[in-house]
Amino acid sequence: MMFRLALLAALFAATASLAGEGPAATGQVVVILPFGKVEPALLEGIAREVRARVNAETRVDAVRPLPKAAFYAPRNRWRAEKLLEAIDADPPLGAWKVLAVTEAEISTTKGQVHDWGIAGLGNIGGQSCVVTGYLYRKHGKTRADLVRRLNDTAVHELGHTLGLDHCPTVGCVMRDAKGNAIKSTDTSTGQYCALCRAKVGEGVLLPGQPVPPPTE
């Protein structure tokens, strides 16, 4: 029994160090946190996108069940701001930022609409954000579309936690989706623009691709 425990611990350590590889010297860790069952390939894909842009390591954590307190029974879906509250109340150990990923349908209040379905939500300057593949699976045709849109949303919501609000630059990943996540992700370059890069503190972002001017 002792031996098995030790072996498990060794396996876990090996997994953790593999997942944590990255360019970072900062020791800052972005924890990718699955809320409910999420395909590991999607989680790893998001982790790669984060490591390509942010000067931090990534770690994919074990699944957490969706917290009951966030369930919105009238629409049979989950309130995103309550998911973030649940993370902030019990953040993963050592997390600098937490990027929660789910396949569940999520919503929040948007203007006059009390319960509006969304693809992601992030606290500006906060610790946590959440994205879902739900809308992209429902309305997308190909896996490539799902992956691209989900990754773009993850980079966008993480940007909010880095202190960024919505951005007017065409093609910037921080553009306001204006209620249409699919259209927004399809016109995004997936990159933070110069304006956004200037707003984020020194050394937080890695050198990125420039956002090209619009081609319309």
Ligand SMILES: [Zn+2]
């Ligand atoms: Zn946003």
Ligand SMILES: [Zn+2]
């Ligand atoms: Zn921008």
